[in-house]
Amino acid sequence: MAYVGARHHGGHEWSLPTAELLLEERRMGVWLRVAAVDPATGEEVVAVGPAANPSAVRQAAIGKLRRRLAKAQGLGSGCE
Numbered sequence: 439m440a441y442v443g444a445r446h447h448g449g450h451e452w453s454l455p456t457a458e459l460l461l462e463e464r465r466m467g468v469w470l471r472v473a474a475v476d477p478a479t480g481e482e483v484v485a486v487g488p489a490a491n492p493s494a495v496r497q498a499a500i501g502k503l504r505r506r507l508a509k510a511q512g513l514g515s516g517c518e
Contacts, residue, residue, distance in 0.1 A: 458477070459474055459475060459476050459500065460474070460475040460476075460477055461473070461475075461496060461499065463492070465489050467489075468490070469486055469488065470486070470487060470488065470495045471486050472484070472485050472486075472496050472499040474502065474503040475503075476503060479507065479510070481503065481506055481507060481510070483506055484499065485502055
């Protein structure tokens, strides 16, 4: 499990209820499963991708969690 500061992503500033999130990584053969959890709300999302590119899978999970949190706060996707 890793603690990650989650304020910047892709050059965008995100307004999250917390500045950190939890990442859990599990390798399954050639695949990497990354679960991202917001400790303040308990929201969890999962991204799966090639284990050869773990940073891309981590970023996908972080982005997915940010979109979920923004939607829950009524802020839309934040990508407009």
